[in-house]
Every structure is written in structure tokens, then in C-alpha cells.
Amino acid sequence: MRADAESLDIADVTANWVNAEVLQAQIDSRIKALADHAHTPLFFGRLDYLHAPGAGEDGPEDADASRFYIGRRHVHDADGDPMVVDWRAPVSQPFYRASRKEPMDVALRRRFGFTGGELTAYEDEHLTDPAAEETTGRLLQAEIERPRVGPMRDIVATIQPEQDVIVRAGLAGSVCVQGAPGTGKTAVGLHRVAYLLYAHRERLARTGTLVIGPNDSFLRYIEQVLPALGELDVQQATVEGLVAHVEVRGEDSPEAARLKGDARMAEVLRRAVRSGVTMPTEPVVVVRGSRRWRIPAYELEEIVRELLDRGIRHGAAREALPRRIAHAVLVRMEAAGEAPDDRVQDAVARNPAVKAAVKAIWPPADPARTVLRLLSDADFLAEHAEGVLTPGEQRTLLWPKPPRSVRSARWSAADAVLVDEARDLAERTPSLGHVVLDEAQDLSPMQYRAVGRRCSTGSVTVLGDIAQGTTPWSTPGWPEALTHLGKPDARIEELTEGFRVPRDVIAYASRLLPSIAPGLKEATSVRESAGDLRVLPSTAGTHEDAVLEACRAALTREGSVGLIAAAPRVPALSAALSAAGLPHLAPGEETSPDARLTLVPATLAKGLEYDYVVLDEPAAITAAEPDERTGLRRLYVALTRAVSGLTVVHAEPLPDALTGR
Structure with a gap:
């Protein structure tokens, strides 16, 4: 298929060089999408239907028409006949959902096992033969428990029925997935994007899709999943990247950041953006030939108040104002017996007197300057925060030393979100067709609003875990978060069956749940391997040696190893690893x-996974956070990054919530 695309000759098929460039770009994109992944097999399963799909029960019994190989990509032969069916096609759905109880007209489901891209095994399930023995599912289990090396990979061979329901949910509806660690919620979100692009390609090609992750490390970790499925045009960004209208150089206190992320700030900003609008005190006089048309100040005020009451964006209202004034002039012209048309109205709207009045009444809004003034001018803030924020909260928001200009201001990440809100109040933010928002539990209400603006006319897949919320403003519950996002009717799904974290490890980490998220169900694990869990006490003098020894032991096994530590301890551990000759x-x-x-x-551990995790000093991880609950949530995240084994090394006493005291 790739060779066919590479051999296309377009020299004589285009009308001009512009068309040739466009067509060549499309061909290049097609060739890129067909890139071969040597260690990623194109097919992983086979379905044998009792009846050829679409033929009915009395249709012809043609083995070729009722047998389908299921894979990551559609593959056809030289004649264009399909050899492998895309996993997203409707005919592939029973591969994930069929069971003995509900076989979905499938006689046999075959799973193929691969090692390094080479076919090594297969396993059959006879779903409609009561005499057939139940299969062990060993290949599925082996694929789930396969060691993790390198970036995140796709899960098309192991999607479970409850995951498939979410993946194939329609484009029109929004979905929120509450998922415990290791339940595959991130993979489900990415595969949902791939499915939607397959089912609604033309629409999403026009409107665009976006995956939002918590940080750049996470985005690098997941960046190969969609290209492996042939999807190259999905944008990826962090919330900080979406709102990067000002240079972030400063940092807020936790209380200031929490307050700037409060949804009440939207009302303060709305008032501030509209503060430049002033009521007219002088009439507008438009000269047309020998006639003068006068619009009195009271009528101009009625027009301005009507635009304000409608609540439309500042910029849109400013564009509408001259046409509304021109309309008032045309009404007078018609009353005088003239017959003006649209061209006359356009000319009046561009009249110097009208333009001067609009400039004085409704000046353009500068979002960054508006936010800067709110945060540096106590009187301006008090005027627009009256009845919304208390005097104490207003003092918390104010910068200690007002900057001289927008460029010299030490903007924080929370300030950038406020600027984004102000920009949307001035001019509408373009909406995408679908947005996937991962690790959503950590967003503030104002950040939810920023994301919601990017999918106001589209849909969203929200992924997260309330128990992993580690910011001072993390969401207390999904209904509230979805309301801020502008999707209050989104369906909430909960995943509690884990595929990544071993049983003993998730059970150990779940000791923290009563303290950090008492309303959530404890996750279970489908993994047969209980996992390797060790808790090793050390002494202050030998602690680093114990950590190094745990790392060496983990490196003797297959797979990736993550040494997770409190951020302040990372430099010392890095030096110790280098001194010990352990590259990292x-x-x-x-x-x-x-x-x-x-x-x-x-x-930075959230969303990442490693075969073996060495966890350094849990007490230091909790102590690095502003409060105990956030610290325990951070620890919960760190404990649940392991796929095969976890070693906890500690010199200080473990948190009481972890020991059960």
C-alpha cells in the first residue's frame, strides 16, 4: 500500500502548480500514515462469524465472507480486497464485546500472540459451541502483563468490553471517565479519538481534535499511540500551552492561585472588560450631501444599553454598534421620504462622525492590560469585585509591586488563564470538534472554562481520578467540574478494574483512599501476578545506599525502572546515581x-508507568505538599506507577494512613 502511494505520478494530472503542491502534500501525508512499525503487528485477532455479516441467517455459507482478521490498520491486497479490517470498523466490534453469554453471531474468536513483531502463538475461543472448553485467556493475560519499555503503546489487542463502550460512544455526546490507577483511562481516551476520526473523519478534519495532558513529559510519553494507529493530525497541548498569551515568569502563593482559579473571577473579568464602555453625552450628526441627520444622546444610550444587556462579546458588540447607529439614521431617511439601501447603511456606518462616536463610547478591549490593571490597581479591582470577592480576597489577588507594563509583569500560570478568559470576553475562542482532557481532576474552575471554550460547539472526553487530585484547587466532584467545563450533561463512567497495577501494589496504595477520597470504590486488578511489593526500612546514614541497591535489583529484571522521589530530593539522588555508575x-x-x-x-509522575518502581522516602513526598491531604494524594499517585513491582525505601516513619494506624 505504501509502495503504491510512493509510485503515484501526478505530473500531468493537475491544472497548476498550486494544485500539484496540495495533492503532493496529501500523498506525502498518506505515505507517512502508512509507515511500518516493525515490532507492532498489523493484526492481532480473527473473527469467524456463523453467517456472513449482512447475508442473514439464510445467506450463503462462504468462509471467506464470514472470516475477518482484525488489526490496527486497514490492509488491502493489490486488487483492493481487504486482508485486515480496522479495529474500529463495526464488523470488528464483537472481537471486544462477544462472549459465550452473548456471542453476537461469532463462532470463533482467535487471538494471536507476538514477540518482537514475530507471530509466536494463537488461542481460540469457541463462543457458540457448548461442547468446547473454556479457554484460559493466557494470551490476553500475557499481553496485559507484558513489560513496559519506552513510550506508551496502544491497547487495541486488549480493549475490554467496558472500555469499548466508552471508546465507541458517539461524537455528539460528552463522556467523563472516573478511573482508578491502571484502569486504562488514558488509553481509552486516546483510542476514542482514533475511533471518532474513523467514524467522523470529514467532520473532524474540518473542526480539529485536541488531546490535553498535564505536562510535556506526559505528552511525550503518549505521543506515539495515535501515529501507531495511523492518526497523525491530532494536536497535543497542555492547558498552559493553550493559554500562553503572556510570558509566565512568576509564581503565586497557593491561596492566590486558588483564588485566581475560582469561577467567581469570570464575573470580575466580565465587569472589568466592559468597564471601558461609557454612555454617550453628545448626539451624533451625520452629514449626507446637503442633509444632516441627528441621533440624540438618549437614543444612542438606548442602543448601547441594549447591546450590554444582550451579553454578547465585547468585540462583537463594538462591531455591531456602528451598524445600529446607521440603522437609526436610515429610519430617519425613510421617514423623510428617501429610499436608502444596504450600501447607504454601510456608508453611514463608516462615516467619520459615527466612527468617532464608537471610539469614544466602546473602545477596544486589551485583555492583558485589563488583567494587569485588576491585579495592580486596588480601586479598579474593588469597583469590579464588589459583591463577588471579599476585601481580604481582593488583597490576596493584588501584586505587592505593580509592574510598569504588560511585558515587564511577572505573570503566573493562573494569571495566564485570566488573560485567556478576558480574550474570550473580547473575541470568541475558536471551537474544536473534539477534545480529550486527561488528568482533569487537577484543573481549577477557570482552567475548566478555558478548556470548555475550545470545545463549546464540539464534544469532550474527560479523564481523571478524584483520588489523584494534587492541586489546592483540585475538583471535589465531577458534576461540578463538568458544569464549569460547559458540559453538565456529560455521561459519567467509572472504571475500577485495573490492568496495569499488580494486585498487591494497588491494595497497598488503596489504604490511602479513606483519607483522600472516601467516596470512591477501591480498585481491583485483573492481573494474575500479585506483583512484587517490598517495603524496606533504612537508616538515615545508609538510606541512599539502600535506594541505589533497590535500583540495581530492579535493573536485573526486564523492563523499565522508575525511581520516584520528592522534588527537593532529586538533585541529591541524581548525583548519587551518577557516582554509583547508574545512568539515568x-x-x-x-x-x-x-x-x-x-x-x-x-x-511529574502522574500518568507515567514503569515496570518496576523504587519509591524514595514517602514522608518526604507528603511533606513537600502544602497540606496533608494533597501530600497523601501525591503519594497515592507515586505508589501506583508500577506495572510489575514496587519497592518502598524509607528512613522516616511511613504516614499513618499507609500503615493503618
Whole structure:
């Protein structure tokens, strides 16, 4: 298929060089999408239907018409006949959902096992033969428990029925997935994007799709999943990247950041953006030939108040104002017996007197300057925050030293979100067709609003876990979060069956749930391997040696190793690893045979996974956070990054919530 695309000759098929460039770009994109992944097999399953789909029960019994190989991509032969059916096609759905109880007209489901891209095994399930023995599902289990090396990979061979329901949900509806660690919620979100692009390609090609992750390390970790499925045009960004209208150089206190993320700030900003609008005190006089048309100040005020009451965006109202004034002039012209048309109205709207009046009444809004003034001018803030924020909250928002200009201001990440809100109040933010928002539990209400603006006319897939909320403003519950997002009717699904975290490890981490998220169900694990869990006490003098020894032990096994530690301890641990001759990487860097160990600050561990995790000093991880609950949630995240084994090394006493005291 790739060779066919590469051999296309378009020299004589285009009318001009512009068409040739466009067509060649499309061909290049097609060739890129057909890139071969040597260690990723194109097919992983087979379905044998009792009856050829679409033929009915009395249709012809043609083995070729009722047998389908299921894979990551559609593959056809030289004649165009399908050899492998895309996993997203309707005919592939029973591969994920069929069971003995509900076989969905499937006689046999075959799973293929691969090692390094080479076919090594297969396993059959006879779904409609009562005499057939139940299969062990060993290939499915082996694929689930396969060691993790390098970036995240797709899960098309192991999608479970409850995951498939979410993946294939329609484009029109929004979905929120509450998922415990290891339940595959991130993979479900990414595969949902791939499915929607398959089912609604033309629409989403026009409107666009976007995956939003918590940080750049996470985005690098997941960036190969969609290209492996042939989807190359999905944008990826962080919330910070979406709202990067000002340079972020400053940092807020936790209380200031929480307050700036409060939904009440939207009303304060709305008032501030409209503060430049002033009521007219002078009439507008339009000269047309020998006639003068006068619109009195009271009528102009009625027009302005009507535009304000309608609540439309500042910029749109400013564009509408001259046409409304021109309309008032045309009404007078018609009353005088003239017959003006649209061209006359356009000319009046561009009249110097009208333009001068609009400039004075409704000046353009500068979002960054408006936010800067709110945060640096106590009187301006008090005027627009009256009845919304208390005097104490207003003092918390104000900068200690007002900056001289927008460029010299030390904007924080929360300030950038406020600027984004102000920009949307001035001019509408373009909406995408579908947005996937991962690790959503950590967003503030104002950040939810920023994301919601990007899918106001589209849909969204929200992924997260309330128990993993580690910001001072993390959401207390999904209904509230979805309301801020502008999707209050989104369907909430809960995934509690884990595929990544071993049983003993998730049980150990779940000791924290009563303290951090008492309303959530405890996750279970489908993994047959209980996992390797060790809790090793050390002494202050030998603690680093114990950590190094745990890392060496983990490196003797197959797969990736993550050393997770409190951020303040990372520099010392990095120096100790280097001194001990243990090469290590930073999160998001590619693993190699020489460096399978990644040193991960606990603040960046969310969403990542490693075969073996060495967890350094849990007490230091909790102490690095502003409060105990946030610290325990950060620890919960760190404990649940392991796929095969977890070693906890501690010199200080473990948190009481972890020991059951």
C-alpha cells in the first residue's frame, strides 16, 4: 500500500502548480500514515462469524465472507480486497464485546500472540459451541502483563468490553471517565479519538481534535499511540500551552492561585472588560450631501444599553454598534421620504462622525492590560469585585509591586488563564470538534472554562481520578467540574478494574483512599501476578545506599525502572546515581539498553508507568505538599506507577494512613 502511494505520478494530472503542491502534500501525508512499525503487528485477532455479516441467517455459507482478521490498520491486497479490517470498523466490534453469554453471531474468536513483531502463538475461543472448553485467556493475560519499555503503546489487542463502550460512544455526546490507577483511562481516551476520526473523519478534519495532558513529559510519553494507529493530525497541548498569551515568569502563593482559579473571577473579568464602555453625552450628526441627520444622546444610550444587556462579546458588540447607529439614521431617511439601501447603511456606518462616536463610547478591549490593571490597581479591582470577592480576597489577588507594563509583569500560570478568559470576553475562542482532557481532576474552575471554550460547539472526553487530585484547587466532584467545563450533561463512567497495577501494589496504595477520597470504590486488578511489593526500612546514614541497591535489583529484571522521589530530593539522588555508575534519564526521554532507569520527581509522575518502581522516602513526598491531604494524594499517585513491582525505601516513619494506624 505504501509502495503504491510512493509510485503515484501526478505530473500531468493537475491544472497548476498550486494544485500539484496540495495533492503532493496529501500523498506525502498518506505515505507517512502508512509507515511500518516493525515490532507492532498489523493484526492481532480473527473473527469467524456463523453467517456472513449482512447475508442473514439464510445467506450463503462462504468462509471467506464470514472470516475477518482484525488489526490496527486497514490492509488491502493489490486488487483492493481487504486482508485486515480496522479495529474500529463495526464488523470488528464483537472481537471486544462477544462472549459465550452473548456471542453476537461469532463462532470463533482467535487471538494471536507476538514477540518482537514475530507471530509466536494463537488461542481460540469457541463462543457458540457448548461442547468446547473454556479457554484460559493466557494470551490476553500475557499481553496485559507484558513489560513496559519506552513510550506508551496502544491497547487495541486488549480493549475490554467496558472500555469499548466508552471508546465507541458517539461524537455528539460528552463522556467523563472516573478511573482508578491502571484502569486504562488514558488509553481509552486516546483510542476514542482514533475511533471518532474513523467514524467522523470529514467532520473532524474540518473542526480539529485536541488531546490535553498535564505536562510535556506526559505528552511525550503518549505521543506515539495515535501515529501507531495511523492518526497523525491530532494536536497535543497542555492547558498552559493553550493559554500562553503572556510570558509566565512568576509564581503565586497557593491561596492566590486558588483564588485566581475560582469561577467567581469570570464575573470580575466580565465587569472589568466592559468597564471601558461609557454612555454617550453628545448626539451624533451625520452629514449626507446637503442633509444632516441627528441621533440624540438618549437614543444612542438606548442602543448601547441594549447591546450590554444582550451579553454578547465585547468585540462583537463594538462591531455591531456602528451598524445600529446607521440603522437609526436610515429610519430617519425613510421617514423623510428617501429610499436608502444596504450600501447607504454601510456608508453611514463608516462615516467619520459615527466612527468617532464608537471610539469614544466602546473602545477596544486589551485583555492583558485589563488583567494587569485588576491585579495592580486596588480601586479598579474593588469597583469590579464588589459583591463577588471579599476585601481580604481582593488583597490576596493584588501584586505587592505593580509592574510598569504588560511585558515587564511577572505573570503566573493562573494569571495566564485570566488573560485567556478576558480574550474570550473580547473575541470568541475558536471551537474544536473534539477534545480529550486527561488528568482533569487537577484543573481549577477557570482552567475548566478555558478548556470548555475550545470545545463549546464540539464534544469532550474527560479523564481523571478524584483520588489523584494534587492541586489546592483540585475538583471535589465531577458534576461540578463538568458544569464549569460547559458540559453538565456529560455521561459519567467509572472504571475500577485495573490492568496495569499488580494486585498487591494497588491494595497497598488503596489504604490511602479513606483519607483522600472516601467516596470512591477501591480498585481491583485483573492481573494474575500479585506483583512484587517490598517495603524496606533504612537508616538515615545508609538510606541512599539502600535506594541505589533497590535500583540495581530492579535493573536485573526486564523492563523499565522508575525511581520516584520528592522534588527537593532529586538533585541529591541524581548525583548519587551518577557516582554509583547508574545512568539515568529524565521523564519523557527515550529508554535505551544503557539507561533503563528514569529519575522522576513525584510532581511529574502522574500518568507515567514503569515496570518496576523504587519509591524514595514517602514522608518526604507528603511533606513537600502544602497540606496533608494533597501530600497523601501525591503519594497515592507515586505508589501506583508500577506495572510489575514496587519497592518502598524509607528512613522516616511511613504516614499513618499507609500503615493503618
